[in-house]
Amino acid sequence: MTARTIRRTTAVKSRIATAGAIVVAGSLLLTACGDQTQSGEKSVESSKAPLFDQLPKAIQDKGVVKVGSDISYAPVEFKDKSGKTVGIDPDLADALGKQLGVTFEFENGTFDSLLTGLRSKRYDMAMSAMTDTKDRQNGVDSDTGKKVGEGVDFVDYFTAGVSLYTKQGAKTGITTWSDVCGKKIVVQRATVSEDLAKAESKKCTSAGKGKISIESFDNDQQAQTRLRSGGAVVGSSDAPVAAYAAKTSGGGKDFEVVGEQVEAAPYGIAVAKGSPLAKALKDAMDAIIKSGEYAKILDKWGAGEGAVTEAKINGGS
Template sequence: MTASTTRSRTAKTRTTRLAAVAAVAVAGSMLLTACGDQTEGANTPAEGTKSAAGSAAPLFSKLPADIQKAGVIKVGTDATYAPMEFKQGEKIVGVDPDIAAALSKQLGVTFQFESGTFNTLLTSLPTGRTDIVMSSMTDTKARQEGLDEKGQKTGSGVDFVDYFTASTGILVKKGNPEGIKSLDDLCGKKLAVQRGTTYEQAAKDQAEKCKKDGKPALTFESFDSDAEAQTRVKAGGAVADLNDSPVAAYIAQTAGGGNDFEAIANKSDAGFFGIAVDKKNTQLRDALKEALDAIIKDGTYKTALDKWNAGSGAIPAAKINGGS
C-alpha cells in the first residue's frame, strides 16, 4: 500500500494492518472482546497437532530447538478484526487462525493465539512473551527497522514473512451520503480510525495532503478498537473509518444485517500483511516461510482464504520483508 494507507493494522504508511467481532459489536449480533483483553489458551483448530507424532511433520526439524521442545508457537494477535481474526465465544477464529492451522500441519506444533492491544503486539517479541505476531499487520520498512511514526528508533525491528495482500478500505454509512469515492474526498470531513494502525498514520498523511492541496482541513479521532471507530461513523460523529479492504468489506456485509455500512476499496495501494518475527529468530522465520510455501503449493492456503471470502488477497509465494 502507499503512504496513504493502514492497520495496519496497515498500508504502507501503517506503523501497522484488515472486525467480525468489531463489526458485530456495532451490529450487536456477536460478542465483542475488547482489544486489551488477554485471552489465554485461545488456540487454532490445530491444537494438539504435535502430539507424539510431531517430529514426523514435514518441517518439524526446521524449527528452533526450544519450540520443538515446547510443541507450541505463541502468537500475539488483536482478535477484533473479522474476518482476519476475531472471537467466537472464547475461541479465536478467522483467516489468520485457519492459515496457522494449515502451517501447524507442516511444522508439527500448535499455534497458540493470545489476544492483546494491537499497538503493543510487537513489544512482546523481544521479551519472549510471544514467538510471532499474526494480526493482519502490514509489512512496512518502519516496522522492519523498529521506527515509530516520527521515525525515531524504538527497537531492533522485526522480520516479516508475508502471506496476504490488502488495500485501503473506506467504511461509510449505508448509502454513502457524503459521496466518498477516494481519500481525497475526505478533505473537510472527520474520520475515525483505530489507534496504532497504519490507518492512523494514513489519516495524518491525508490531512497534510488536504492542506497542501489547499482543500478544507481533514480531522480525525483515534480509538483503541476499530469497533469504537465504527460506532462513531454509525452515530454520525465521523463520515468514514479507514480499514483494510477485506475487513471493511466484511463489516459492510455483516453489520446490521448489511444495512449499516458500505465499503469503498482503493485497490491501487495494495500491500503485504506479514507474520512478524524477532530479527534474532531467523530459524523460525525461515521455517515459517518454507511452511507457507508448502501450504500454498498443496492448496490448504487457498482453502483457508476461500472459507472467509478472502481469496482476493492470496499471494503466489511467501516473501520475507517484501513491504516498503
C-alpha cells in the same frame, strides 16, 4: 488450531530371579515407562510433521508457538459467538501447525502493543493483519522517524489494500481520500489507515481544503461503533475488513465501501530479528500454498483476491 499428539508406550521387559524382585522391578518399570511415553510423544509428533526440525529448539521443546494478535479484526481474526478465536489467521495457523508439528496459541492484545510484546519475548510471533513495512523491519517509528527498537523480520503471506467506508446510504460524496478533507474519520491506532489519514490531512491543509479530523481507537470494532452512531463521516480499514463489515454488520445494512482500495501491501507474520522461525514459517506457508489448503482458507472467508503464490521474507517496502 491444535496439532494433536499420538501416544505410544514403549514396553520394557526384564527377567528377575525372585518373585519379590519382580514386584519391585515391575513397579519401577511402570514409572520409567510413563516417562518414556512423554519423551516419545514429541518424537512421534515430529516424525509426522515434515518441517518440525526447522523450528528453533526452544519451540520444539515446548511444542507451542505463542501468537500475539489483535483478535477484533474480522474476518482476519476475531471471536465468534461462542468466544472461539476464528478467521483467516487462525485457520492459516492451524494449517501451519500441521506442517510444523506444534500448536499455535493466539493471545489477544492491542494492535499497537504487539511488536513491543514480541521484543519482550511475551510472544514468539505476531500475526494480526500486520502490514510489512521497512519502518517495522528496522524498528523505526513511522510518525517521528526515530529508532524505537531492534526491528523485526516478516514472513509475507497475503496482500491487502486500504478501503474507505461510510454508513450505508449516507451520500457523503466520498469516493477518494482527497474527498475526506475537512471531515472526520475513524481508524484503528497504529495502522496503515491512520498513517494514510495523517498524510492526507497534511495534503488537505496545504491545498487549503481543511485538515482531516482523525479519531483513533484501540481496535476496529470501536471505530465501527463510533461511525455507526454518527460520530464520524467515514471510516478506514484494510480492504477485506471493510468489505466484511459492509457485508455482515447490521445484517449488511450498516455500512458500504466507497471508492477503490489503495496502498496494496503484504501482510506479514512478525518474528524476532534474525530468528530461524522466519524460514520455518515461510517453508510451511509455501507448503500449504502448494497443497491448495491456503486457497481454500482464503475462499472460505471471501478473501481470495489477496492470495499470494509464495511466501516471502521482508518483501514489504
